[in-house]
Amino acid sequence: MASFTEENYLKALYNLSNPQGEVSISDLAHSLNVSMPTANSMVKSLQKSGWVLYEKYKPVTLTPKGHKEAALIVRKHRLTEMFLVKKMGFGWEEVHEVAEQIEHIHAPKFFERMDEMLGHPTIDPHGSPIPDNQGRMQEFSYTPLSTCKPGQTVQLTALTNSSTEFLEFLNSRKLALGTQLKILSREAYDQSLVVSYDSHPQETLSEKVSERLLVRILE
Amino acid sequence: MASFTEENYLKALYNLSNPQGEVSISDLAHSLNVSMPTANSMVKSLQKSGWVLYEKYKPVTLTPKGHKEAALIVRKHRLTEMFLVKKMGFGWEEVHEVAEQIEHIHAPKFFERMDEMLGHPTIDPHGSPIPDNQGRMQEFSYTPLSTCKPGQTVQLTALTNSSTEFLEFLNSRKLALGTQLKILSREAYDQSLVVSYDSHPQETLSEKVSERLLVRILE
């Protein structure tokens, strides 16, 4: 059984993995706000318990066991976020910190009930996929809005960043998952995009914003 | 800010306090399943942080600050139990362990929402009072069924013990909070009571059971 701290390391490794499943000690330490020696010694201990593979001076990779454990923690996190939004009336910008705590609760039935009450959702309130109860996560291939072309119509489907500040920015522009956007033009100088949607005939989105918005191209 | 462990000590002190608000080190250690030296050293550290009053070889008492903190943890525990039963379909015998974990979540709004959704309940699923958001708890003066007399009609209002086993026993006899019982007779030998209620014309309850059932006398 992984401790609270170990669970946080596993989750960080899961989220930081590159396509080869590798994470550097320095990225890990950074992401968890601990020093490199701390991350280093924790990785050694995770290795002893069979959660990760690790060799001196090499990047860390999760074992299948570690990968599944991490995915199930992410599942609990995302189910919780969905529950807070859909069943308890929270805004999508408020749920991260609470979910960060509730994801460590050991009570399978509690999360199974959430899952049922939500009708077995496959994405969380920010469009991120929810791993299934075996820890398998389907990969969506969404396009960053920043790579779309003027004239295209797209639908906002997910975010690459779910910080409170970003979500509050989206709220202020009335941008939500599902919103259909028409791309009117791109400013060559700073790559900002001018778009229209709903009752917003013209709205400018900086590149910083548009690269964090994932969309499905409609036409 | 109290740690997870400190919160458990505060809650134990709250629950174990005698009418003078005192708790012995040995009761505390017992209740938390730690050794006496552990409880002793933790009490010293709780004292340094202002949660308890303590002198060598004397019982421990909570300070007003400690008492309020403990009451607010108990509030989170009992609100959670009620939420699990009323909003998520759990049985009253299943909720203790989950609530034991969720009570440590730091997220005022999460518990405020539970409270609202439940309509500001004053008792939990086992009839125990829920402290208000200032940590004040109203005292009910219920009567143990064991002290009632044949001929009386009473209503089951709370329990002094909420162990899974006891709750499952009550389930098996279809005894729930609110059930009205008529006391038919008492067996002089073992103090067991014969009662009738609902569609149970005759049911025998041992003294061990009847002293854990708290009732309001109707007539």
Add this chain to the structure above:
DNA sequence: GTAACAAGTTAGATTGATCTAACAAATTTG
């Protein structure tokens, strides 16, 4: 290809929470 820099490691200390062994104080009991 070596110097500079970034990344990773080792050593050693600290803190919180726990333990056992040994001793001391308080309480109960014959």
Add this chain to the structure above:
DNA sequence: CAAATTTGTTAGATCAATCTAACTTGTTAC
């Protein structure tokens, strides 16, 4: 009341998780 028992304390060790300082390895840039 003195002996026995229970309760409480001190001392010293351990383990998980963290740190800083100092050193080593690997990578990058000229």
